[in-house]
Amino acid sequence: xxxxxxxxxxxxxxxxxxxxxxxxxxxxxxxxxxxxxxxxxxxxxxxxxxxxxxxxxxxxxxxxxxxxxxxxxxxxxxxxxxxxxxxxxxxxxxxxxxxxxxxxxxxxxxxxxxxxxxxxxxxxxxxxxxxxxxxxxxxxxxxxxxxxxxxxxxxxxxxxxxxxxxxxxxxxxxxxxxxxxxxxxxxxxxxxxxxxxxxxxxxxxxxxxxxxxxxxxxxxxxxxxxxxxxxxxxxxxxxxxxxxxxxxxxxxxxxxxxxxxxxxxxxxxxxxxxxxxxxxxxxxxxxxxxxxxxx
Amino acid sequence: xxxxxxxxxxxxxxxxxxxxxxxxxxxxxxxxxxxxxxxxxxxxxxxxxxxxxxxxxxxxxxxxxxxxxxxxxxxxxxxxxxxxxxxxxxxxxxxxxxxxxxxxxxxxxxxxxxxxxxxxxxxxxxxxxxxxxxxxxxxxxxxxxxxxxxxxxxxxxxxxxxxxxxxxxxxxxxxxxxxxxxxxxxxxxxxxxxxxxxxxxxxxxxxxxxxxxxxxxxxxxxxxxxxxxxxxxxxxxxxxxxxxxxxxxxxxxxxxxxxxxxxxxxxxxxxxxxxxxxxxxxxxxxxxxxxxxxx
Numbered sequence: 378x379x380x381x382x383x384x385x386x387x388x389x390x391x392x393x394x395x396x397x398x399x400x401x402x403x404x405x406x407x408x409x410x411x412x413x414x415x416x417x418x419x420x421x422x423x424x425x426x427x428x429x430x431x432x433x434x435x436x437x438x439x440x441x442x443x444x445x446x447x448x449x450x451x452x453x454x455x456x457x458x459x460x461x462x463x464x465x466x467x468x469x470x471x472x473x474x475x476x477x478x479x480x481x482x483x484x485x486x487x488x489x490x491x492x493x494x495x496x497x498x499x500x501x502x503x504x505x506x507x508x509x510x511x512x513x514x515x516x517x518x519x520x521x522x523x524x525x526x527x528x529x530x531x532x533x534x535x536x537x538x539x540x541x542x543x544x545x546x547x548x549x550x551x552x553x554x555x556x557x558x559x560x561x562x563x564x565x566x567x568x569x570x571x572x573x574x575x576x577x578x579x580x581x582x583x584x585x586x587x588x589x590x591x592x593x594x595x596x597x598x599x600x601x602x603x604x605x606x607x608x609x610x611x612x613x614x615x616x617x618x619x620x621x622x623x624x625x626x627x628x629x630x631x632x633x634x635x636x637x638x639x640x641x642x643x644x645x646x647x648x649x650x651x652x653x654x655x656x657x658x659x660x661x662x663x664x665x666x667x668x669x670x671x672x
Numbered sequence: 673x674x675x676x677x678x679x680x681x682x683x684x685x686x687x688x689x690x691x692x693x694x695x696x697x698x699x700x701x702x703x704x705x706x707x708x709x710x711x712x713x714x715x716x717x718x719x720x721x722x723x724x725x726x727x728x729x730x731x732x733x734x735x736x737x738x739x740x741x742x743x744x745x746x747x748x749x750x751x752x753x754x755x756x757x758x759x760x761x762x763x764x765x766x767x768x769x770x771x772x773x774x775x776x777x778x779x780x781x782x783x784x785x786x787x788x789x790x791x792x793x794x795x796x797x798x799x800x801x802x803x804x805x806x807x808x809x810x811x812x813x814x815x816x817x818x819x820x821x822x823x824x825x826x827x828x829x830x831x832x833x834x835x836x837x838x839x840x841x842x843x844x845x846x847x848x849x850x851x852x853x854x855x856x857x858x859x860x861x862x863x864x865x866x867x868x869x870x871x872x873x874x875x876x877x878x879x880x881x882x883x884x885x886x887x888x889x890x891x892x893x894x895x896x897x898x899x900x901x902x903x904x905x906x907x908x909x910x911x912x913x914x915x916x917x918x919x920x921x922x923x924x925x926x927x928x929x930x931x932x933x934x935x936x937x938x939x940x941x942x943x944x945x946x947x948x949x950x951x952x953x954x955x956x957x958x959x960x961x962x963x964x965x966x967x
Contacts, residue, residue: 445889484886484890487873487874487875487879487883488873488874488875489870489873489874489875489883491870491880491883491886491887492883492886492887492889492890492892493882493883493886494885494886494889522882523878537875537879538879538882538883538886539876539878539879539882540847540878540879540881540882541878543847543848544839544843544847544878544881547842547843547846547847548839548842550846551842551845551846552835552838552839552842553838575784575786578782578783578784579782579783579784579913579916579917580782580783580784580832580913580916581834581877581909581910581912581913581914581916582877582878582909582913583818583834583835583836583839583877583906583909583910583913584782584832584833584834584835584913584914585786586835586839587788587817587833587834587835588782588784588786588787588788588833590789591779591786591787591788591789591833592786592787594740594787594789595779595787597787611878614876614877614878615876615878617876618874618875618876618877618878618879619876619879621874621875621876622874
């Protein structure tokens, strides 16, 4: 089979053996925003044509490709949802070369009734659920838009998105804080943890952000340490808010890029929280599991 | 006398009669970032030369003109500071056409020991102190970087900056939230208040920001209402944080542009807080009061 995670700015396709062994991969920056309207079948053929020619006949896609800006907008499935609900709601896409199925995204509402959405992370969580079974668990998938999901009884009970990564990026690129920070500075763990501690103090996030400038002006934070400190402030606020209604019994299940999971693991340590790091390729596991349920 | 508020992106000069009556004004976008290094005396001459030729001999300046990027960096004065400390710390600038004095900015440290800074707002607060006398009071000066100041015994005891206006601007211009918002939509009071209420719910600011997108995707927030809702979320978080360690006995003293003070007044109402609106030209009053103390 062919499994594809087609996001906003990235395209990742994998040719998979039964069981999930990766036989080949195609990764590019050809995210959905780079595809012209109506151009999705052609873009897919160009990317995986050779695999189809060699006999692959099933393509399973997840991610923003199922959004309004993607190939075809498919409705969100409401939480709680697990493998049965998700595999029961696959959408067949019109594609000449193979059977082509799209995994639906999920929606939930928080205690204030405000809707939240995910596309792509539900497939990662299916991979995670296969490891965790029916146990209640809390998962954290950091990213541009970090997802925190509560898993219960083998399903995704609810989730919450935090705009942490994108807020960090726009502040560093476009605000006065970016002028203080040395670009492309390596991660400074001490500065990051100082930011995490800062997030737990009084004052609020909007004040803590400006404090980054105060520290820089007074020579109490170096340009090299500024982006790490800012990350700590933002991730510290995210973790505080995500755990405001209770700390989980077991570890927080963490999966994502090496850089981000390292930061989140440090933050969890500062909060006295246990975590368990999972394979960053959970999405492949989820795609294979969904494919295995197909008739 | 001539009073000047020379900020990062704006230049505002006033020819003032004794007592503060405005005789003439020059306002431009010639903020300090538009002045080349060493170009401040020439820029000042160009702006106020005619007034000097007619006999004005005292120029009092406040704002970012006293920062590292300005005419001359002058040290911050530490809080608590009042009119006596501030007028005792004026810096004479080298300028051929007149006696030219610069008002120092202030610095303070919050409960976490993090430094905060202001340049220009201290002059507005001197204007406000003249109205309030020695009473304890809380002042809110909204802006790109909103300032909350605690006034005690006729001095500025401490203050706190919130990056609200700048965070709103970068999110609308550069983040995924801007793509949902209709640009230049007029203020929508109902949407603004909905955002303020949202800020008081659980979830944290980074989640509330993403919720703006969830509401938009689900058709529960219109593009026209999105920027007002976002303002409400951010200002709601600012007000919550600024009052976390106690609500003031009297009204919150509010001064700033008509647009911003209208928004903050609405937010205060939603929090059940009294406020008193002050003249937006407090800075002139402060400059005149400082000038009156000069020998």
